[in-house]
Amino acid sequence: MPVAPSTRSHLDDHLGQAEFALKVSANFDCLKNTPAHEAVRVALARVAEARRWVREGLAVERPTMKPYQAPLGQGLPLTRKERQGYRWP
Known part of the structure; x- marks a missing residue:
């Protein structure tokens, strides 16, 4: 189903914000070597995949x-000569 260009742009922006937030979360030292870190990495990969699809496939x-x-x-309502000769009241 086709969407409006602004809808695709907004969706790409939101996915970009989510991707950035997940990248920041993945860099916290308290998450290193935990199951949560792996979950964040998986989520980051899924968001990147979704964002790529929105850009290329939507x-x-x-x-x-x-x-x-x-x-x-057809064309401009006034010719160039008419536009140049027009005087504002």
Whole structure:
């Protein structure tokens, strides 16, 4: 299911924050040589895998133009000469 580009960006940001927090946690000396350290390493690998999938595998939908965002005809609404000659009231 495709998602909006902003959704993918937010998800990548959150996974990046989780990855950073797990990297910091893995460096605590009190966790070294404990089962918790191994669990943190496994979680870090899973988060890195999920983040890689979000970046490469998550489908992004093309943004749709809303009626008020549609261009006003073909190209710019005024020619260059008209824009340069315009005087603000």
